[in-house]
Amino acid sequence: MKEEYSISNLIKIGLKESEAKIYINLLKKKNFTASEISKLTGISRPKTYEYLHRLVEKGLCTEILGSVKKYAPTNPETAFSGLRQKLKFEFENNNILLSSLSEALIPLYHSQKEMIDPLDYIQVIREKNSIIKKFESLEEIATMEVLALVKGPLAMDITKPHNLVEFNSLDQGVCYRTIYDIKDLRDVNLMNSIELFKNAGEDVKIAEELPIPFKMYLFDERIVMFILEDKIPSGSKLTALIVEHLDLVMGLKAIFNIYWQSSITLEEFKKGKNQ
Template identity: 30%
Template sequence: MQTDDRRAADLEELGLTNYEARVYLALIRRDVFTAAEVAREAGVPRQRVYDVLEGLIRRQLAVLHPGRVAGYSAIAPDTAVERLIEQQRRSLGRLERLSTELARELTPTFDSGRTHTDPLDYVEVLRDANDIGERFARLQTTAERELLSFSKPPWFTPPENLAGLEASARLHAAGRTVRSLYSREVLEDPALVEVMHLFVDAGEEIRIADELPLKMIIADGSTVLCDMPDPVARDSATTSLCIRHPSLAEALALTFHSIWDRSLTLSEALKDRQPTESAAGAATGSAAAGSLEVSKAAEPDDSQA
């Protein structure tokens, strides 16, 4: 039975249907079969066997013997296989002619389509916070040469930006560039300062700018993701644009490097902030002392009373 199944599958490869293959394999077992006999032998429904036999006769793989009860017999296998191969050759020839003609007809439409581009097909507008976060992570994960970013409130912190830490470590290990400019407000939050140290340890270069125009990341000098806060809607409303345009990325990279060159390193910014904090503390102490002196001066002198 397994042998018949394999042979039937081979005949199907040559172009027969499953029923045709099974009926032909049944016919070669005997000189002549009636339709009922071959249906039983091949395991084909009797109501279908006549159509199957007619198909084999049209393919010149079986012969009809007319009589009071019609009989059917198979032609020799070598002849049958050769005829099937010839039918496949003719079919292939037709397909080759059809494919050549079809390709010739479709090519002008294809060429015409290449000249039409949507002027905004390189701009993706993102409004959902999850979508923005996913695109931000994907840009970092897929970056191969360079990441440049403007970071200003609100900031991503681990574990929210694990992709950024991994990208920093990966690109640094490969000798690539990872640089971030943070706005000065970051120094007011000790937790965020710790986060920056994590990125520095991973290989990222960080500098502190007095002000940044927007929140942005440039990946591989070709793709820009930037936040565009809505000036009309509620304070937290923002729209992010993902723009795949090397010329825009190059222009924004020039802006980045211009601010980078005049900004302090993280260590410089932290040292620069310490004297300010000390002076503020001293001023607070002086004010308190002055207040105390005024209070004392206002007290009545018992010796003169």
């Protein structure tokens, strides 16, 4: 009965009935293949793929690449927070509806999960707000270091207060080392942001000779997050690729250290700029 109530409310906030059924069932386990969801819901496989793609775009689930592509539910608290901003609800009571939905579905999300396939170590996120939320959640669990290669375009809006999680992590003793692409430093807002985080304790360098090929973040020698730019006719979109693989991360850290050794300090950059 509770599932029917939740499905009914999900429909009220803009989901199709089949999308709502799929999302509710996704919450019951760590991840599913499209075939498993199709059998569970009675929805045809082609339609299941279509609805799963829509749920990914709405930030309600993510793709996991492994031996077989699987789909994992997004925490309802995160998912509905994004929906509040994206859907611009007309009535205030929809916010109350989302809160009640979140409370009703959290127990399903935190219920007993099955063992994870050892090959399920790749996660793909394509929705901007979900990328930011995932990045901040990885920062929150980092206890030793966060290493970053940064180039534009950025997912966060740096014209407003952003990445407040980093300040807390720095206070907790987490080491941040960030290398910025020199081509992006003409942006005054970015320079202000760099100065802000440097003053808070972040170690900063500027890649002057080696161009940064993509955005990359390494967390505690364990997890890497790539943020890639998808160039499309109407502009560009961002895709995040999160991989938890020790050997890969250690290899990427070695590459990061090569960049670090060949990069200049922020002070050296400013001095050269003023000459």
